Structures are given as structure tokens and as C-alpha cells.
Amino acid sequence: MGQMPFVSGVSFVGMWGVQVPAAYVLAIHFHYGLHGVWLGYAVTASFKLIALSSKLVSVDWSVMALQAISAMESETTAAWHVDVAVPSPANAVLEPIGEPWPLEATTLLPHHAKA
Numbered sequence: 001m002g003q004m005p006f007v008s009g010v011s012f013v014g015m016w017g018v019q020v021p022a023a024y025v026l027a028i029h030f031h032y033g034l035h036g037v038w039l040g041y042a043v044t045a046s047f048k049l050i051a052l053s054s055k056l057v058s059v060d061w062s063v064m065a066l067q068a069i070s071a072m073e074s075e076t077t078a079a080w081h082v083d084v085a086v087p088s089p090a091n092a093v094l095e096p097i098g099e100p101w102p103l104e105a106t107t108l109l110p111h112h113a114k115a
Contacts, residue, residue, distance in 0.1 A: 014047050
């Protein structure tokens with residue numbers, strides 16, 4: 001959607017402007033201790049939910065779709081060049097190396113399920 005500055009701002013304000021003060025007030029001033037810290041976290045989650053939901057509802061999706069299409073069709077974007085291949089767990093070979101699995105399948109079952 002291209003709205004990462006807004007999301008980052010909401011996260012920053014939520015952490016430092018809502019969560020830290022709310023946790024301090026609830027934990028120290030109202031003597032809730034650790035429960036106050038968790039309540040401060042819940043207040044922050046509610047703040048983020050309201051802020052991000054209001055942004056999501058207010059987006060003009062037809063304008064966003066046109067912006068996405070124009071960005072994809074742009075002639076000024078640099079061409080992608082792949083110079084290196086980076087291995088990742090997603091493209092790793094998932095075959096056993098060496099000896100097969102040392103345990104029998106029944107070893108992994110609960111005691112009541114064994115034959």
C-alpha cells in the first residue's frame with residue numbers, strides 16, 4: 001500500500017507516547033506492578049488497532065490501485081539484475097544426508113498409541 005511511514009509513525013507514537021507513559025502510570029502511580037505494564041501494552045495495542053483501522057478504512061482503493069499500476073508500468077525504474085544467488089531455507093534440499101532417520105516411527109508416538 002505504500003503507507004509504511006504512517007505505520008512506522010503509529011508504532012513509534014504507540015511505543016513512546018502511549019505504552020511507556022501508560023505502563024508507568026499504571027505500574028507505579030496506581031501500584032499495579034507488572035499487571036500495570038501489561039495493561040499499558042493492552043492500551044497501546046488498542047491505540048494501534050484504532051489508528052491503523054481508521055487509516056485502512058479511509059484509503060481510496062481505486063486511487064491506490066491506479067498508483068500501483070502506474071508504478072509497475074513505469075519506464076524509469078531500473079531493471080532488475082541478479083548478480084548473486086543467496087541460499088535460503090525456502091529453497092534448501094530437504095533430503096536426508098547420510099544414514100536414514102535413526103528412530104522408528106513408533107518411537108515418536110505416545111505410549112498409548114504403540115502397537
